[in-house]
Amino acid sequence: MCSLALFPPPPLPGDVTLYEGNNALVSGRVLETLPLPFQSQLADLPTLTIPKETLKAHSRLEHSTKPAFIHHRESLWKRCINAWRDVGVCGVLSEIANAEEEVLQWVKTGSRYALAVCHWVSSLHGSLFPHLSLTSEDMIAEFSQAVDWAGCSIRAFAWHPHTSKFAVALLDDSIRVYNTNSATVPILKHRLQRNVASMAWKPLCASILAVACQTCVLVWHLDPTSLSTRPSSGCAQVLSHPGHSPVTSLAWAPSGGMLLSASPVDTAMLVWDVSTENCVQLQWFGGGGVTHLAWSPDGSKVLAATPSAVFRVWEAQMWTCERWPTIKGRCQTGCWSPDGSRLLFTVLGESVIYSLSFSEYKGEMQGQVGGPKTASIVADLSETTFETMYGEERIGGEVHSMVWDPSGERLAVIIRGNPGSRTVIAVFRTRNSPVFELLPCGFVQGEPGAQPQLIAFHPCFKKGALLTVCWSTGRISHIPFFFVGAQFPCFSPSHSPMASLSRSSTRWRHAQGLGRGCWTD
Incomplete structure (x- = not known):
């Protein structure tokens, strides 16, 4: 089992992580450039800074639009219809119970008693699932993969699965789309695009972006050849479902044929046919809702985390599922190996990474999930003290989010530090076959005072892996991991950036001296 005690010390104060070379992370000063052989690999990727001060956050949404208009007393019937649409049964009962019109007294009395019963049931439900007592914004912040969703300028990030294009959702509810092949930066805005929690590009498609909003799912259809920086709101489909x-x-299916959406207040996850705007509910009572989805890259399985101490894995053919209870808390995050045979996940309140391996069933057994009964612990991220020239530094704690690169050879993990320790990114070297291996690589550090918020791997980086980090300062940086993948048993030195790297760099010589290299002179 891997632990933080096996990691090299973190970078020196004031240094930032620049890249990985020779199986070691190399750090330097903020303005220091990559070695010349590496610069061409990142020439077109923008390094952005979007400070929070330049964005204006929207105020909290009102429960209705009535305050924006001149007061007009509607009939009780119309008020009940509006209350049913906005709040549900409790809203209708409240309107009748508080009606000023002369309605039958027994109707008003019955509504008051029924409303009291509804409130009692709601409080009982809330005691079983405390997250239901949160406001919508607080609920999104609680279950977001962003470390500080409410306070950071960047709330969601998504790479396109096939091109060097990414979308960034910001504090002001706008979304910016950056493309390395175009200087045009479309800015997406919509009246329903509030409190964005997640985004996902449709696979095998040029420019369809799904956005998880407070009240609905927006699906933007963008013209990749357009030079417009403000696409019309008519380019967005609105997908909504009661409750x-x-x-x-x-989560999109890897084939692009289906879109899954999840809400912490709905025990069903929805399978959308975007073309018809119809959905099918995958209902499974218990758990209190669905908080996080992860579709395996091979398209065979879906992880569905819940607010309770249980999560499910669905197989995507017959749509059957298996459940795994946890001990301390809910499943916080999870990611799949490239072949879909292994799931790594973490649990809120625990400082470990768990692993589940899955078998592929055929014939009569087809349609089963095929997971083991229990998960195994593969990494211990408990707090560890590192001795540095500036004193002791404590690193470790719970995992907030983690991502596995498409080659299956690098795993990046955001570790939320305990009081007195900082939030860091730990990177592991991984191998899934013939046996699973998880080995330490190093810590990724940003500018002084910057805390990691979101992480994502570039889906098609050719020279190893490319990690994009969104920082609390609003900066978006790209950190390359240069290595030769295990799927390539041999390589030509002339095609490797390592071969032409100058040995004159002091930090490069230091990295070689760590003794963790897989290349030798």
Whole structure:
């Protein structure tokens, strides 16, 4: 089992992580450039800074639009219809119980008693699932994969699965789309695009972006050849379903044929046919809702985390599922190996990474999930003290989010530090076959005072892996991990950036001296 005690010390104060070379992370000063052989690999990727001060956050939504208009007393019937649409049964009962019109007294009395029963049931339900007592914004912040969703300028990030294009959701509810092949930066805005929690690009498609919002799912259809920086709101489809808000997670099928959405208040996850705007509910009572979705890269399985101490894995053919209870808390995050045979996940309140391996069933056994009865612990991230020239530094704690690169050879993990220790990114070297291996690589550090918020791997980086980090300062940086993948048993030195790297760099010589290299002179 891997632990933080096996990691090299973190970078020196004031240094930032620049890249990985020779199986070691290399750090330097903020303005220090990559070695010349590496610069061409990142020439077109923008390094952005979007300070919070430049964005204006929207105020909290009102429960209705009535305060914006001149007061007009509607009939009780119309008020009941509006209350049913906005609040549900409790809203209708409240309107009748508080009606000023002369209605039958026994109707008003019965409504008051029924409303009291509804409130009692709601409080009982809230005691079983405390998250239901949260406001929509607080609920999104609780279950978001962003470390500080409410306070950071960047709330969600998504790479396109096939091109060097990414979307960034910001504090002011706008979304910016950056493309390395275009200087045009479209800015997406919509009246329903509030409190974005997640985004996902449709696979095998140029420019369809699904956005998880407070009250619905928006699906933007963008013209990749357009030079417009403000696409019309008519370019967005609105997908909504009663009782399915706020939406906190989205996942496209790798084939692009289906879109999944999840809400912490809805025990069903929805399978959308975007073309017809119809959905099918995958209902499984218990758990209190669905907080996080992760579709395996091979398309065979879906992880569905809940607010309770249980999570499920669905197989995507017959749509059957298996459940795994946890001990301390809910499943916080999870990611799949590239072949879909292994799931790594973490639990709120625990400082370990768990692993589940899955078998592929055929014939009569087809349609089963095929997971083991219990999960195994593969990494211990408990707090560890590192001795540095500036004194002791404590690193470790719970995992907030983690991502596995498409080659299956690098795993990045955001560790939320305990009081007195900082939030860091730990990177592991991984191998899934013939046996599973998890080995330490190093810590990723940003500018002084910057805390990691979101992480994502570039889906098609050719020279190893490319980690994008969104920082609390509003900066978006790209950190390359240069290595030769295990799927390539041999390589030509002339095609490797390592071969032409100058040995004159002091930090490069230091990295070689760590003794963790897989390349030798």
